[in-house]
Amino acid sequence: MVPQRICTQIVDENKSFNKDIPQFMRQVNLADAGFNYHVVAVLGSQSTGKSTLLNQLFGTTFDVMDAGKRQQTTKGIWLSKAQESPILVMDVEGTDGRERGDDQDFERKSALFSIATSEVIIVNMWEHQVGLYQGSNMVLLKTVLEVHLQLFHAKKERSLLQFVIRDYIGTTSMENLSETIKTDLMNVWSSLAKPPGLESSKITDFFDLGFTGLPHKILCSEAFDTAVDSLRTRFANNDAPDYVFDPSYHKRIPADGFSLYTREIWETIENNKDLDLPTQQQLLAQYRCDEIIAEAMEPFTKACNILQSEFLPGNICENLPIRMQEMFDQVMKDYDRQAKRYNNAIYEKKKQELLRSVDTSLYVFFQAQLNALQKELVSSFMKTAENFPCNRPFKELAAKEIEKSKTRMQEEAQSLMIANIDWDSKQFLLKLSEELESSCNSVCKQKLSSKITEMRTTLETRVAESLEIALQKPNLKVWDGLLDELLTNQKQATDEITRLFPLFMDSTEPELNQSYIHDFKKDSWIAFRKKVALEMSDVLLQQRLRMFFEETFRYDSDGMPKLFKKSGTLDRDYRDSVTKTLELIQVLSCIKYSDGRIPELGIDVKEIDSSFSTPTEFLTILNRKRVSSTSVNLKRTADLIYLDCKRSLVSTQTR
Numbered sequence: 073m074v075p076q077r078i079c080t081q082i083v084d085e086n087k088s089f090n091k092d093i094p095q096f097m098r099q100v101n102l103a104d105a106g107f108n109y110h111v112v113a114v115l116g117s118q119s120t121g122k123s124t125l126l127n128q129l130f131g132t133t134f135d136v137m138d139a140g141k142r143q144q145t146t147k148g149i150w151l152s153k154a155q156e157s158p159i160l161v162m163d164v165e166g167t168d169g170r171e172r173g174d175d176q177d178f179e180r181k182s183a184l185f186s187i188a189t190s191e192v193i194i195v196n197m198w199e200h201q202v203g204l205y206q207g208s209n210m211v212l213l214k215t216v217l218e219v220h221l222q223l224f225h226a227k228k229e230r231s232l233l234q235f236v237i238r239d240y241i242g243t244t245s246m247e248n249l250s251e252t253i254k255t256d257l258m259n260v261w262s263s264l265a266k267p268p269g270l271e272s273s274k275i276t277d278f279f280d281l282g283f284t285g286l287p288h289k290i291l292c293s294e295a296f297d298t299a300v301d302s303l304r305t306r307f308a309n310n311d312a313p314d315y316v317f318d319p320s321y322h323k324r325i326p327a328d329g330f331s332l333y334t335r336e337i338w339e340t341i342e343n344n345k346d347l348d349l350p351t352q353q354q355l356l357a358q359y360r361c362d363e364i365i366a367e368a369m370e371p372f373t374k375a376c377n378i379l380q381s382e383f384l385p386g387n388i389c390e391n392l393p394i395r396m397q398e399m400f401d402q403v404m405k406d407y408d409r410q411a412k413r414y415n416n417a418i419y420e421k422k423k424q425e426l427l428r429s430v431d432t433s434l435y436v437f438f439q440a441q442l443n444a445l446q447k448e449l450v451s452s453f454m455k456t457a458e459n460f461p462c463n464r465p466f467k468e469l470a471a472k473e474i475e476k477s478k479t480r481m482q483e484e485a486q487s488l489m490i491a492n493i494d495w496d497s498k499q500f501l502l503k504l505s506e507e508l509e510s511s512c513n514s515v516c517k518q519k520l521s522s523k524i525t526e527m528r529t530t531l532e533t534r535v536a537e538s539l540e541i542a543l544q545k546p547n548l549k550v551w552d553g554l555l556d557e558l559l560t561n562q563k564q565a566t567d568e569i570t571r572l573f574p575l576f577m578d579s580t581e582p583e584l585n586q587s588y589i590h591d592f593k594k595d596s597w598i599a600f601r602k603k604v605a606l607e608m609s610d611v612l613l614q615q616r617l618r619m620f621f622e623e624t625f626r627y628d629s630d631g632m633p634k635l636f637k638k639s640g641t642l643d644r645d646y647r648d649s650v651t652k653t654l655e656l657i658q659v660l661s662c663i664k665y666s667d668g669r670i671p672e673l674g675i676d677v678k679e680i681d682s683s684f685s686t687p688t689e690f691l692t693i694l695n696r697k698r699v700s701s702t703s704v705n706l707k708r709t710a711d712l713i714y715l716d717c718k719r720s721l722v723s724t725q726t727r
């Protein structure tokens with residue numbers, strides 16, 4: 073049975089989908105074709121011979137506008153089947169969008185439908201339309217491709233855009249024509265709003281492109297027929313080298329599902345509110361505003377680069393606010409001058425886009441300037457703080473200085489805010505505060521520490537001097553005075569620390585104060601102990617003990633040298649002096665009061681050395697071994713002195 077030459081509306085003039093498509097599929101014997109069928113559609117301006125071409129190519133019977141009457145054919149998307157091949161052919165009938173704005177909606181939706189459902193889309197155009205943005209379907213393609221990408225990119229389908237150039241004369245090579253079209257397409261594609269993730273996609277990621285020229289149907293009818301015949305082979309003969317239906321184009325929908333599938337696509341297109349397709353005017357505005365933005369951005373970007381090159385890292389750019397303002401004003405003026413003439417909504421929308429990119433570019437400088445300023449403010453704060461007088465509450469002076477710096481930062485940030493742009497300077501202020509606060513703390517700590525060091529040095533020098541003097545001529549109560557002096561000095565110093573502390577430190581940190589006092593005590597005890605040990609080296613000790621012995625033995629209480637007349641007195645004085653000197657060794661061996669009290673250290677000796685378990689261990693200068701060896705040595709020296717005296721006594725008596 074020869075299938076009937078049926079032609080039906082798959083979508084009618086009221087935009088409703090034909091529920092009888094399954095029946096149509098049966099009538100054209102495709103219901104059981106499985107995957108063994110193809111879909112082709114045609115796009116293009118009105119009256120460019122689309123229906124004529126389809127009819128001759130596929131043996132279909134789409135309505136052709138009568139050359140004489142120029143009457144309108146019925147609107148809708150028409151569906152038919154190729155005469156001798158399992159090819160479903162779709163023809164779109166509409167009014168010309170350029171003449172009747174209200175029908176653009178249908179024109180675009182049907183174009184979108186064709187692209188979404190067909191393996192091959194014939195884009196029909198006159199040769200003289202090539203390269204004309206307005207006249208060459210590019211405007212239509214831009215919108216349709218944009219929405220197509222939005223709605224259907226997830227399907228990851230490919231199809232062929234087969235451009236057919238009508239009334240092709242042949243003076244311009246097909247190669248040149250196709251280059252022109254390709255360039256236009258690339259431009260269209262790059263200006264599309266793309267879904268996230270597809271920003272850098274290319275048109276060839278989704279479409280293959282084909283180009284064919286057809287001679288004038290009426291003036292060169294034979295050539296036209298031949299060209300159509302050879303084009304037909306490419307559609308019908310799957311052995312043909314340039315067979316158009318690449319398997320990758322097939323939507324993999326079995327023929328019995330075709331109706332449901334295409335209906336769903338139509339509904340998606342129809343129901344998608346986002347689709348709100350723009351009018352011709354808006355499209356033009358979009359296109360031109362994009363171009364104007366690109367033009368305006370060019371000198372702006374140059375100015376940014378120049379500014380960038382002058383912006384040495386860490387430096388503050390003196391006239392930055394003025395320059396940024398100038399750059400901003402200029403780019404906006406450039407845009408406004410040309411773009412204002414176009415559709416207002418689009419003009420405003422694109423202006424926001426421009427503002428966003430200008431904002432991003434200028435923000436870099438805002439950020440760099442404030443960072444540089446922060447560094448400068450912190451370092452100048454440090455310098456000022458170093459020179460603060462130490463007798464005034466340091467913290468208060470610092471707080472005033474910090475406030476000044478913050479105000480300066482705020483003013484700078486304010487001066488950099490250009491009309492319409494509201495940058496957040498809070499984070500910069502916060503960071504500055506933190507930096508200043510921590511610099512202030514470190515200056516405070518350092519100041520306090522150096523004060524304390526100064527005090528410690530004074531104390532140590534003073535105590536060391538007293539120690540030297542006292543130990544040069546030690547007596548049995550030698551430690552009493554030295555300990556009193558040390559403790560008095562310690563007390564004075566720690567009182568001073570307590571007084572200074574709140575000037576430099578947060579008075580809410582009493583533990584810190586205690587730790588400074590504690591360390592001070594510890595350090596001064598260690599220094600004291602060290603100086604004592606130094607003054608009691610073996611040589612010095614022997615020398616001083618000998619001196620002590622001699623003084624008690626040979627001189628009377630008035631400091632006059634004794635003249636021993638009797639041997640008995642000599643022996644008694646000798647024994648007394650030895651006893652006293654040995655007693656002195658005992659006294660010197662450990663730092664404590666003459667009444668036996670151990671001085672209050674005010675710290676735990678374990679902190680000085682973990683091997684100490686009592687203060688006495690720390691305060692002991694001569695251990696038992698040294699005491700005994702020192703005593704033996706002293707005895708020996710004393711004996712020699714005694715013998716010397718004895719000898720001179722005997723010699724005077726015998727004389």
Ligand code: GDP
Nearest residue numbers: 118119120121122123124136137138139288289
């Ligand atoms: P459609 O609106 O794009 O489908 O165009 P039609 O197929 O209805 O044809 C519109 C008019 O163009 C008719 O009068 C055709 O005779 C005429 N026509 C068809 N093919 C050609 C062609 O190749 N060249 C020229 N110049 N006219 C053609």
Ligand code: MG
Nearest residue numbers: 122123135165
């Ligand atoms: Mg037609």
